[in-house]
Amino acid sequence: MLDIKFIRENSDLIKTACENKRVDVDIDGLLKLDAKRKIFLQEIDKLRKTRNEIAEQIKMDFSKKDELIEKGKNIKEEILKIEKESEEIEKEFNKLMYLIPNIPLSDVKIGRGEEDNEILRHEGIISQFDFKPQSYVELAEKLDLIDTKRAAKISGSRFGYLKNEAALLEFALLQFVSQNLIKENFIPIIPPVMIKRQPMAAMGYLIRGEEEIYYLPKDELYLVGTSEQSIGPMHCDEIFEEKNLPKRYLGFSSCFRREAGSYGKDTKGILRVHQFDKLEMFSFCRPEDSEKEHQFLLSMEEKLIQLLEIPYRVIKMCTGDLGDSAAKKFDLEAWLPGQNEFREITSTSNCTDFQARRLNIRYRNKNNQSNFVHTLNGTAFAIGRIIIAILENYQQADGSIKIPNALRPYMNNKEFIEAKKH
RNA sequence: GGAGAGAUGGCUGAGUGGUUGAAAGCGACGGUCUCGAACACCGUUAUUCGAUUUAUCGAAUCGUGGGUUCAAAUCCCACUCUCUCCGCCA
Numbered sequence: 066m067l068d069i070k071f072i073r074e075n076s077d078l079i080k081t082a083c084e085n086k087r088v089d090v091d092i093d094g095l096l097k098l099d100a101k102r103k104i105f106l107q108e109i110d111k112l113r114k115t116r117n118e119i120a121e122q123i124k125m126d127f128s129k130k131d132e133l134i135e136k137g138k139n140i141k142e143e144i145l146k147i148e149k150e151s152e153e154i155e156k157e158f159n160k161l162m163y164l165i166p167n168i169p170l171s172d173v174k175i176g177r178g179e180e181d182n183e184i185l186r187h188e189g190i191i192s193q194f195d196f197k198p199q200s201y202v203e204l205a206e207k208l209d210l211i212d213t214k215r216a217a218k219i220s221g222s223r224f225g226y227l228k229n230e231a232a233l234l235e236f237a238l239l240q241f242v243s244q245n246l247i248k249e250n251f252i253p254i255i256p257p258v259m260i261k262r263q264p265m266a267a268m269g270y271l272i273r274g275e276e277e278i279y280y281l282p283k284d285e286l287y288l289v290g291t292s293e294q295s296i297g298p299m300h301c302d303e304i305f306e307e308k309n310l311p312k313r314y315l316g317f318s319s320c321f322r323r324e325a326g327s328y329g330k331d332t333k334g335i336l337r338v339h340q341f342d343k344l345e346m347f348s349f350c351r352p353e354d355s356e357k358e359h360q361f362l363l364s365m366e367e368k369l370i371q372l373l374e375i376p377y378r379v380i381k382m383c384t385g386d387l388g389d390s391a392a393k394k395f396d397l398e399a400w401l402p403g404q405n406e407f408r409e410i411t412s413t414s415n416c417t418d419f420q421a422r423r424l425n426i427r428y429r430n431k432n433n434q435s436n437f438v439h440t441l442n443g444t445a446f447a448i449g450r451i452i453i454a455i456l457e458n459y460q461q462a463d464g465s466i467k468i469p470n471a472l473r474p475y476m477n478n479k480e481f482i483e484a485k486k487h
Numbered sequence: 488g489g490a491g492a493g494a495u496g497g498c499u500g501a502g503u504g505g506u507u508g509a510a511a512g513c514g515a516c517g518g519u520c521u522c523g524a525a526c527a528c529c530g531u532u533a534u535u536c537g538a539u540u541u542a543u544c545g546a547a548u549c550g551u552g553g554g555u556u557c558a559a560a561u562c563c564c565a566c567u568c569u570c571u572c573c574g575c576c577a
Contacts, residue, residue: 069536106537110546117546120558124505130557137557261567304497306515425534429497433516433532 066422067165069099082168085175085384088273095161102158105151109144116140163272166389167419170356173393176383182396183383188367189376191400192458199464200403201456202334205231207464209485210456211335223324225335227452230466230482234455235342235448237475242344242369242445243315249365251315251346256295258318259286264298267423269390269416276325292316293442296347298424304435305428311350311358315445318343335449336408344445351428352418355439359415362443363395366411369445372471375454376400378407390416399450403457410450413443 072079073096080092119137123130174183205211210231216224227235243253265271265287270278279288289295296316305312320343331337346365350358363379370377382394391414398407418437421427427435459467466482473479 103537106546110537113546116557120505123557134557141557306497427534429515431516435497435534 066162066419067168068422069162072096072165073099079165079168082384083166085169086166086387086389087177087385088164088166088389090161090164090166092165095158095165098154098158098161102151102154105147105154108147109151112140112144112147116144163266166387167392167417169384169387170393170415170417173387174381174383176385178383178385181383182386183381185379185381185395187376187378188371189374189400191376192402194402194460194462196462198402198457198460200334201401201453202403204403204456204460204464204466205334207484208466208482210452210482213334220339222332223337223339225338225449227335227449229485230476230479231452233476234452234472237472238446238448238451239317239344240475241372241472245369245372246315246346246365246445249313251313254296254314254316256289256292256299256316256318258289258292258295258321259284260289260295260298261286264301264424265294267301268294268297268420269388269423270294272389277323279321279323288321289318290322291320291343291442292318292345293347296345297420297440297442300349300426301424303426305349305426305438307351307428307430310428310438311348311354313349314347316345316347318345334453336453338449341447341449343447346413346443346445348441348443349421349426349428349438350441351430352436352439355415355417355441358439358441359393359395359413362413362441366397366413366443366445370397370399370410373451373455373469374471375451375458375469377410388414390414390419392417392419399454399458401454401457403460408450408453410447410454411444414441416440416442 067079072092076092076096083090083092116137119133119140123133123137174181176182202211208230210227210229212226212228213224216226247253259281262271262285265278270290278290280286281288287294293316295318296314299314300312319340321340324337324339327337335341346362348358348362367377367379377397377399380396380398382391382396387394394412394414396409396413397411399410400406401408417439420440421437424440426438426440428438429435455469455472456466459469461467461481464484468476468479468481
């Protein structure tokens with residue numbers, strides 16, 4: 066949500082931003098509604114003022130009581146009438162307000178979509194194999210690590226069982242990430258994965274993309290697609306002390322996505338599944354610190370992937386690929402030798418005050434003034450995809466998998482995942 | 488699932504129809520004192536919206552949404568959430 070005052074004064078800027086984000090919102094229509102709304106508001110305020118005055122007079126002077134009560138009744142009728150009229154306008158106005166996306170920061174490239182994203186840099190050395198690297202799907206099947214066939218029996222397509230070392234890898238990754246991030250003042254947290262409509266809407270996920278979200282109608286609860294949706298609203302209607310910022314959380318949760326509209330894409334394996342586990346960073350900070358904090362989250366993502374020695378590249382998303390809430394966003398894409406391509410493994414967004422405004426999360430500065438915080442999120446590890454990257458990058462000629470050095474302490478110091486004896 | 492209690496400002500907590508936007512305390516901020524700090528004392532301290540000559544003025548907000556009333560934190564209804572007891576349960 067943006068500030069209506071800002072929209073009034075910068076309508077051209079907003080229009081351009083919407084265009085750049087490839088979102089169609091009727092800004093002129095909104096401004097017209099806003100003007101109408103203001104007239105109604107003033108009218109109602111005026112009537113309420115007279116109502117309050119009448120009430121005051123009755124209190125002071127009982128002699129004219131009957132006459133004044135009659136007057137008060139008339140005012141009441143009038144207020145009711147105008148309130149009814151303005152209701153529709155107010156509704157439409159709020160609807161439009163919710164449709165306006167966050168404005169991209171000035172250094173974000175204007176572009177239509179994925180094809181216009183900038184590749185900022187490559188990191189890590191892409192291993193050369195003296196054999197044809199296999200896809201993680203083949204590797205996992207031979208090593209009995211992932212079972213999607215049985216998952217299909219139980220849950221349908223796009224589900225998987227992580228077994229044996231794959232399951233142990235998840236436990237290890239969990240330890241590995243928390244050990245590294247708790248040092249940086251992240252508060253570890255395991256959030257609810259079922260949330261109510263209001264927080265889901267406030268985080269900006271129901272406007273476009275409701276299709277993507279699982280909903281439990283009987284209980285009117287939504288399954289989170291990322292723990293961000295559950296962590297962000299934690300502090301809604303709260304005011305932080307400035308000294309407590311930035312407030313950083315490291316959340317771990319299962320994530321649920323319907324993957325509607327991705328039929329036929331990545332149908333094999335667990336690259337794109339309806340349910341996966343994810344470690345997510347979330348940060349509340351002062352507006353003046355959010356750029357720095359964003360770089361910090363990105364640096365944490367890079368640090369973790371570097372420690373695993375997996376080659377990757379950093380992508381800066383263009384305006385058309387930002388999503389509603391983000392003002393700026395970076396993705397990390399890991400190199401997957403088995404697929405012979407880079408695939409997204411993390412994503413970090415600076416949502417500036419867009420979410421904070423809807424969630425009403427503020428902080429109080431030294432001058433006792435309160436102001437909206439900025440919110441940022443970043444994937445620490447999407448576990449399934451990291452496991453994929455490990456399997457493909459650490460595969461050996463004999464079909465076994467070397468365990469990354471950094472993870473061995475959490476894997477009983479084992480060096481390899483060996484083929485199972487049948 | 489059954490029974491009961493409750494939700495008030497940054498926090499604790501008073502307030503059962505009319506100068507109550509709301510006592511008091513705590514916290515925070517400013518000042519006096521001090522070499523400096525603590526203590527003590529004095530003062531300031533909610534948010535949103537609208538108008539504006541930028542001094543101010545008006546409206547709304549006491550969990551949420553309705554209702555009663557000339558007038559609602561206060562009365563009525565519904566909902567949400569929290570707590571206690573019982574039942575059930577990993």
